[in-house]
Amino acid sequence: MTHSSKRFYLRLFFIFSLCVGVTMCSFLNTKSYAANKQVSETSAEELSTALHFEHVFENVVNQIKPAVVSITSVKTFKHSKQKQRQMPNDRFHSQPRPGPKQEQEDDQFQQFKDFFGDDFYDRFFKPRFPEGDYKIQGLGSGIIIDSEKGYIITNNHVVEDADELKINLGDKREFDGKVVGTDPQTDIAVVKIDGKNLPSAKLGDSDTIRAGQWAIAIGNPFGLSQTVSIGVISATGRANVGVAAYEDMIQTDAAINPGNSGGPLVNIKGEIIGINTAIFTRSGGYQGIGFAIPINMVKIIMKDLVEKGKVTRGWLGVVIQDIDPALAKSFNVTVTEGVLVSDVQDNSPAKEAGFERGDIVVDYDGKSIRDVNHLRNTVAQTEINKKIKVKVLRDGKEKDLTVKIGEQPADLFAAGPGAAPSGKDLGMTVQNLTKELAKSLGIEEESGVIVTEVQPGSPAAMSEIREGDFIKEVNRKKN
Numbered sequence: 001m002t003h004s005s006k007r008f009y010l011r012l013f014f015i016f017s018l019c020v021g022v023t024m025c026s027f028l029n030t031k032s033y034a035a036n037k038q039v040s041e042t043s044a045e046e047l048s049t050a051l052h053f054e055h056v057f058e059n060v061v062n063q064i065k066p067a068v069v070s071i072t073s074v075k076t077f078k079h080s081k082q083k084q085r086q087m088p089n090d091r092f093h094s095q096p097r098p099g100p101k102q103e104q105e106d107d108q109f110q111q112f113k114d115f116f117g118d119d120f121y122d123r124f125f126k127p128r129f130p131e132g133d134y135k136i137q138g139l140g141s142g143i144i145i146d147s148e149k150g151y152i153i154t155n156n157h158v159v160e161d162a163d164e165l166k167i168n169l170g171d172k173r174e175f176d177g178k179v180v181g182t183d184p185q186t187d188i189a190v191v192k193i194d195g196k197n198l199p200s201a202k203l204g205d206s207d208t209i210r211a212g213q214w215a216i217a218i219g220n221p222f223g224l225s226q227t228v229s230i231g232v233i234s235a236t237g238r239a240n241v242g243v244a245a246y247e248d249m250i251q252t253d254a255a256i257n258p259g260n261s262g263g264p265l266v267n268i269k270g271e272i273i274g275i276n277t278a279i280f281t282r283s284g285g286y287q288g289i290g291f292a293i294p295i296n297m298v299k300i301i302m303k304d305l306v307e308k309g310k311v312t313r314g315w316l317g318v319v320i321q322d323i324d325p326a327l328a329k330s331f332n333v334t335v336t337e338g339v340l341v342s343d344v345q346d347n348s349p350a351k352e353a354g355f356e357r358g359d360i361v362v363d364y365d366g367k368s369i370r371d372v373n374h375l376r377n378t379v380a381q382t383e384i385n386k387k388i389k390v391k392v393l394r395d396g397k398e399k400d401l402t403v404k405i406g407e408q409p410a411d412l413f414a415a416g417p418g419a420a421p422s423g424k425d426l427g428m429t430v431q432n433l434t435k436e437l438a439k440s441l442g443i444e445e446e447s448g449v450i451v452t453e454v455q456p457g458s459p460a461a462m463s464e465i466r467e468g469d470f471i472k473e474v475n476r477k478k479n
Contacts, residue, residue, distance in 0.1 A: 204271025219263025317348020
């Protein structure tokens with residue numbers, strides 16, 4: 001091959017390589033453009049979905065916020081220099097003791113002195129606050145649920161003992177509030193305002209909520225009006241929170257802080273599913289655990305308060321305790337849920353229906369019973385005089401009973417004087433059964449003790465012993 005031939009083939013190879021390179025670059029650029037276009041289109045689709053989801057929350061908030069109110073409660077107390085409680089040394093002179101009302105007012109002011117200390121009080125507080133009347137303001141939230149009648153749902157502890165109530169709406173209108181009724185046992189209160197064109201919110205069904213669903217809390221934490229926080233339903237059916245006698249709380253991680261009390265907990269549909277009531281905290285502020293009263297319980301309480309001015313509760317007339325593996329084994333059953341009847345009160349609906357000691361309640365009105373708290377709440381919310389079918393296990397066999405629910409006595413948990421500490425090793429205080437106490441509780445027993453206090457974290461608390469329990473036997477031995 002000549003030198004000129006070699007140069008020709010080299011030029012031909014160079015041209016071929018150049019063409020292949022150009023072709024590959026064009027192909028890669030085309031693929032890259034297509035990929036970038038696909039990524040761009042995917043991002044736009046995702047963004048559209050996110051924006052739609054965001055609008056859902058905006059619509060819910062805009063729907064509920066106008067009905068959320070700020071409640072300012074005003075309490076008046078007196079500061080009096082007449083703090084002397086001891087009688088003079090001269091026995092020939094006497095001094096009238098202050099009456100109960102004066103003692104209560106003085107004790108309220110004394111709380112401030114005890115908190116700050118005598119030195120701080122004498123130097124700074126006392127000179128600025130001479131004798132006279134003083135007012136303390138409290139702040140909470142509420143939700144209007146009836147635009148025509150002006151009914152507002154809130155917490156009992158928001159309005160309790162208030163001399164004045166000021167209700168502020170989101171549109172800057174202010175009204176004087178009137179307490180229609182309160183129920184300390186559930187921490188629910190109904191307040192009324194007189195106004196026109198009032199907004200209102202829709203009530204949902206708290207029995208349908210599940211852990212993991214969205215939850216929106218709206219209220220006035222620390223006075224910051226109509227603050228919105230978003231989280232999820234953390235759990236349902238929480239009891240022993242320490243807020244009220246009847247608890248079936250919704251737990252949420254939506255931020256709840258002081259001032260949120262009485263405000264609504266809302267679902268993604270814009271329906272109220274609970275009334276925010278309490279938080280679990282070691283710092284005094286939000287720590288991710290808040291509690292709301294289920295709206296279905298609130299509906300029943302509100303109906304009674306509006307129509308009757310008081311709450312009437314159903315009554316079965318049994319002393320009950322939770323089933324645990326040890327109890328199940330001793331009664332030769334395998335159930336893990338249910339409630340053991342440890343005693344039946346005479347002249348009670350349960351007695352007339354044929355309940356017996358040792359019965360295990362597993363079903364009430366077609367609903368499976370989980371534990372003591374579940375049965376207590378369910379019975380309490382049952383209409384008076386309604387006949388209910390109850391399924392129990394007796395001697396390991398199922399038995400159906402029909403009970404006509406009575407009205408819970410007003411003094412059911414009345415405590416008598418003379419409580420004596422006992423059972424300290426178990427972390428509880430008990431009171432010997434007296435004739436007066438037995439009569440108030442409807443117990444016809446000559447011996448036994450009533451639990452008056454249970455220390456948190458104690459063996460008694462871990463065994464789910466509660467205040468008001470009647471201990472008749474220990475290890476099947478009478479007390």
